[in-house]
Amino acid sequence: MLRWMTLLTDDISRLASGEPILADPNPELAIGAARFSAYVGFGPSLFRKLGLESQMPSGFGPLPSFKVDQLQDQFSGGDVLIHIAADDPIVLSHGTRGLIRDSLPFASVRYSQSGFAHTPGMVPAGLTHRNLMGQVDGTANPKPGSEDFNEVVWIEDGPAWIQGGTQLVFRRIAMQLNTWDQLGTASKEEVIGRKLSNGAPLTGVNEEDAPDFAARHPNGLTVIPDFAHIRRASPQNVTDRMFRRPFSYEASPASDGTPDVGLLWTAYQRDMTKQFIPVQRRLDELDLLNEWTVPIGSAEFAIAGGIARGEIIAQALFS
Template structure:
């Protein structure tokens, strides 16, 4: 038998081993490439699905409320021009009703100079609402809902005119920023003959598919946002949100409180997790009330720790915001905003906070008054914009010339 030298063994073994490794690696790479190709195909299909998804336009209620959060949004408010009367406002609302109907199915509005940007619906919605001043300016004071006025002043407020009030609101949203931009341009273009833009406030939420279905988004402070909301489509939701008694033109509509809330993240980020949870009254990881396991567990405001101190302090946001009677409930649909970073490195961020309800005076106001009195979260959140809106009911698909707000002008 011939001897195998150590050198021959090493080099021969290395060659054999290299062949085995190469074969194994080739198989692994082939499998990996196959998996990547399948994943890429699935991703492309999902992206196409995002583009094609649409929200209904016609119906008893406007869309954009009882709707899963879109990824991008823009709240555009207008002030009526002095020469705009009720007849002109009716023509305006007819025009934008047609625009919204087309954009909602991915079509370009009539006479659109950039129809190629109408690439698909991407769950486009645009919700039309009117402010308290709308009625007086158009000689419609007799149709103004009782008590429909801007909110009273709160101690925590540092309101700025450029983020507040207005006569008409278009809340426009979509899952694609270019489709949203095109929709905003189209609707503003058909509006500026009747009104001047007062403000345009852009916001965002999680991209589609990032947050599993049924899980709430987080705001930029890291909190789970929207706990205790009524379930969309439920009788509970209907009873909290939609107007059933009141002016005929408002039946099927709702009232919106819109607040721009700036966050002081520099000092918030300096807090430890325990302190943050005491301020909120909830576990930051899953949103559970302190002392509980899950987000929707009943809150025990009487629970104490080993030292006899309340687990949820008197100043905790959850305690101040909690309804004291069944009427104090609202539907929140907030978006985040980010303008950029200030020269000193402070993020210019916050919430475009929205609350929908039948009656602002009995639902939102009692909650806000308690928050204004003793909510430690006020140290890091400052309302800098505010407005109230009467959201018009939906429009039925018919041949009778129906449009958003038609009954208001009859």
């Protein structure tokens, strides 16, 4: 594992600088960094295989099953995750190829799931990712770099290798667009609890406005319905929040035109047992959005703390 991490660490460092990796057979494709980034995570099955269960961070382990789940093996699990991102698809493809090539002496590919977000500059600053149901997605996230973000995301204690690291929950969520598209705008907004135009809560004006869950229409019904996604997902205490980083995916449509689209939904947190799981349990109990969204893939990974130049990813775990 340490030799593998040695190669990946050097590769990621070079790719993030827009340089070709060592032994790159196509160095001419290193045309720029394009905000290339990659990190490596380790699934519960890897800790089991290597007898390293004692090195798992607090709260980390296989997710329980949820009744909304229709998980498929081909999109789920895995020993080691490499999550690769870049603003340019050619840079991304070339970088991915290099990281796979340098992984083959140690592992085989279980799955590769491609996703996308907006082209930089496409949406106004401050507007989050708009998913393929049309919703503004990723609102109410902690701000990267803030004290709030640090407390939600970064692990501070436990085994040395995980300090400064985090826990990732990954869900591949299929969208039933054919039936979703039959709803009118008002219905779609009630399902989510936000306006489609700018992501503002139904009780507010701007995306960042805090939802008023107590607000009622003159007829007595709550403005944000009891079944609305944001009511069910909103934190019930200080710990059950996450940093969500959703991407969209699109596979080939069926012959009748039914789209195969959805989210590669990722969320980062200190402790998935205290953060993701309680939120997902509430959504599993009641969330009208479940009618149109089906989790078909799921995985969890522990992400090692960041490193300085000259260090190796997860060195303390595998030494």
